Amino acid sequence: MGESVAEATITSWLKEVGDTIEADEAVLEIATDKVDSEVPSEVTGVLVEKLFDVDDVVQVGQVIAVIETEGQGAADTVAAPKAEPAKQEAVAQVAQTVETAKEVATSVSSSEDRFYSPLVKNIAKKEGITQAELDALSGTGKDGRVTKHDILAHLESRSSAPQPAKTAETPKEAPAKSAAAPIIASGDDEIIEMTRMGKIIAHHMVESVQTSAHVQSFIEADVTKIWNWRKKVKDGFAKREGENLTFTPIFMEAIAKALRDFPMMNISLQGDTIVKKKHINLGMAAALGDGNLIVPVIKDADQLNLVGMTKKVNDLANRARLNQLKPDDIQGGTYTVTNVGTFGSIMGTPIINQPQVGILALGAIRKVPAVVETPEGDFIGIRYKMFLSHSYDHRVVNGALGGQFVKAVKDYLEAWDSNREI
Numbered sequence: 067m068g069e070s071v072a073e074a075t076i077t078s079w080l081k082e083v084g085d086t087i088e089a090d091e092a093v094l095e096i097a098t099d100k101v102d103s104e105v106p107s108e109v110t111g112v113l114v115e116k117l118f119d120v121d122d123v124v125q126v127g128q129v130i131a132v133i134e135t136e137g138q139g140a141a142d143t144v145a146a147p148k149a150e151p152a153k154q155e156a157v158a159q160v161a162q163t164v165e166t167a168k169e170v171a172t173s174v175s176s177s178e179d180r181f182y183s184p185l186v187k188n189i190a191k192k193e194g195i196t197q198a199e200l201d202a203l204s205g206t207g208k209d210g211r212v213t214k215h216d217i218l219a220h221l222e223s224r225s226s227a228p229q230p231a232k233t234a235e236t237p238k239e240a241p242a243k244s245a246a247a248p249i250i251a252s253g254d255d256e257i258i259e260m261t262r263m264g265k266i267i268a269h270h271m272v273e274s275v276q277t278s279a280h281v282q283s284f285i286e287a288d289v290t291k292i293w294n295w296r297k298k299v300k301d302g303f304a305k306r307e308g309e310n311l312t313f314t315p316i317f318m319e320a321i322a323k324a325l326r327d328f329p330m331m332n333i334s335l336q337g338d339t340i341v342k343k344k345h346i347n348l349g350m351a352a353a354l355g356d357g358n359l360i361v362p363v364i365k366d367a368d369q370l371n372l373v374g375m376t377k378k379v380n381d382l383a384n385r386a387r388l389n390q391l392k393p394d395d396i397q398g399g400t401y402t403v404t405n406v407g408t409f410g411s412i413m414g415t416p417i418i419n420q421p422q423v424g425i426l427a428l429g430a431i432r433k434v435p436a437v438v439e440t441p442e443g444d445f446i447g448i449r450y451k452m453f454l455s456h457s458y459d460h461r462v463v464n465g466a467l468g469g470q471f472v473k474a475v476k477d478y479l480e481a482w483d484s485n486r487e488i
Contacts (some may be wrong), residue, residue, distance in 0.1 A: 073125050074098045074393070077262070081113050087133060090093075094130070097262065098393040108302050111135035153396040168424075174200050174339065181211055187337045189217050203449040263358045276421045279337055282415050283469045286453050287476040289431060292316055293450040307373060311488075314350065314373040316406065317428055321479035322346050325401055328471045332400050334421040335462050349399035349419060350379065352386040353408070360386050361419060363399040372488055406455075408430065413453040423463055426472065429453035 074096040081093050092104035093113070115132035118124055174190045174197045176182045182190070182200065190200050195217070203220055205212035251257060259266070296311060303311045316434045325332045325346050333339045346368045349361040362382035364370070370378060385391050401422055406414040407430030414427040436448040456472040 074103075074116055074131070075105050076120055076124060077102065078120060079102075079116060083113055083116060083298075085113050086115055087111060096124075098202050101391050101393050101396055103393060107133060109133055109135050129195050146347055153382055166407060183211075183214075183339075185214055185219055189214070189221075189289050193221055195220075213378050230435055235445055261356065261358065263356075263360075267358060270301075270415050270420065274417050277420060278418050278423070280415075280418065280457055281460040281463075281465065281468065283456045283458070283465070283472050284413060284453055285456075285469075285472050285476050286451055287479045288436070288449050288451050289313075289479055290450045291482040292479060293431065295482060295484050295486065303376075303488060305373075307376070309376050309380055311376055312379070313431070315372060315379045316482075317405075317475075317479070318348055318350070318364065318367060318379065318403065319370075319375055320475050321401070321403060321426060322348060322370075324471055325475040328467065330467060331424050331458070331463065331471045333423055333462065334400070335423055335459065336421055340462060343400040343472065345398075345400065347398050347400045348404035349396075349422075350382065351402065351404035352383055354386065354389075359404075360391065361399060361402060362391055362395045363397065401425070403428065407452065413455045415455060416457050418457055418459055423459040424443070424468070424471070426475070427455040427457070429455065 075098075076094060077097045078095045079093070080095065081087055087093060087107045087110065089108065089110045090106045091108050094103055094105050095101055110460060111133040114133060114134045117132070118130050124130055127129050143273050151487045174182060174187055174195070180201055186200075189195075193343070198296040200217075203212050203216055204210070205216055207216070209215040214220070242384065249257065292313070293390055295315065300311045303309070329342060332343045334343065348364045348367040350364065351359050351361050353359055364375070364378050364382065364387070367375065382391070382395065383396070399419065399422065402416075402425040404414070404416050404425060406416070407428050410430055412429045412432065414429070416423050416425045416427045420463075429452045431450050434451050435446055436449040436451065438449070454472050454475055456468055458468040458471075
């Protein structure tokens with residue numbers, strides 16, 4: 067699954083109880099964020115038990131099914147169905163507790179007397195733990211701080227305790243509260259259900275706008291040197307490397323350099339805590355055939371030369387189009403880039419990819435008349451120019467930093483060495 071992936075949602079079971087399964091044959095399909103994957107069986111045998119249903123969220127490392135292999139005793143086979151109702155009831159109770167917790171809008175914060183780490187806050191928010199409940203916990207950490215183990219132990223004891231009637235009634239009331247508004251359409255209108263990925267993207271976009279104070283800075287860059295240089299070297303590069311040299315890796319190289327110059331753009335905001343990232347992992351938004359977007363990540367982008375960057379960009383873009391990305395390919399991004407110029411747009415106001423604090427939109431490269439300054443004087447010339455649109459989180463990035471960063475990207479692009487070897 068990749069070390070940065072913690073959980074997945076079951077989207078479909080490909081096998082039913084009683085089916086024979088071959089080793090490496092797919093048993094079910096899962097989804098992590100925007101990537102769908104098949105889970106193969108590690109053994110040959112018969113599926114005797116499914117421990118989770120479709121749409122259940124499962125943590126990495128959890129047992130999701132039981133497969134009987136040759137050599138197991140008959141007694142084990144008989145015992146499994148008898149235990150199944152109890153296991154299903156336990157799983158249903160845990161799932162109900164999780165879903166109930168998700169309905170609770172929880173916000174916890176530290177105080178002068180009680181400090182809570184971002185991890186503890188995130189667990190409290192996810193599990194619906196109130197401020198008062200968290201403040202009542204006894205911490206085993208330094209200076210009495212509540213640790214991850216403290217809060218998980220509390221959750222375990224809470225889930226095993228008898229639940230009041232009010233908790234049991236909550237799931238029954240939820241459908242009425244979240245009932246969808248009736249769809250209004252005429253007889254000639256076509257009703258189209260949103261895809262699962264579309265729903266995930268919509269949720270993330272709304273959540274980002276509600277979370278971050280979005281501000282934009284725009285700057286125009288003269289990329290004439292890059293245009294002419296690429297035109298000169300692209301055929302030889304393709305023949306030598308077997309790769310198409312696009313503008314994207316060139317832009318990614320400049321952005322990675324700018325992030326190294328301005329490390330406070332390479333951060334995440336978790337509650338009231340800023341996490342300064344050690345690695346520069348660039349996400350690049352890629353359009354899929356169905357119109358949706360996915361954001362594969364170039365890990366340690368500042369460590370790649372232009373050849374390596376080109377190969378990485380092309381590999382991720384190709385696998386995105388073919389729906390062959392792995393879950394870890396879209397995890398761990400620290401800053402995102404989107405190329406709105408692909409569709410002819412000269413600029414855009416992209417939405418931040420949470421919990422990052424910035425995203426850069428690359429506009430279309432245009433051939434325009436421009437004032438060219440020379441030692442002999444100014445004159446009008448034909449130049450290749452593009453707009454860079456920088457959206458950033460004004461809670462932690464002020465206008466000076468946001469503007470200086472995008473100006474640094476422009477300066478790197480305009481200072482391109484026309485004699486550069488690749």
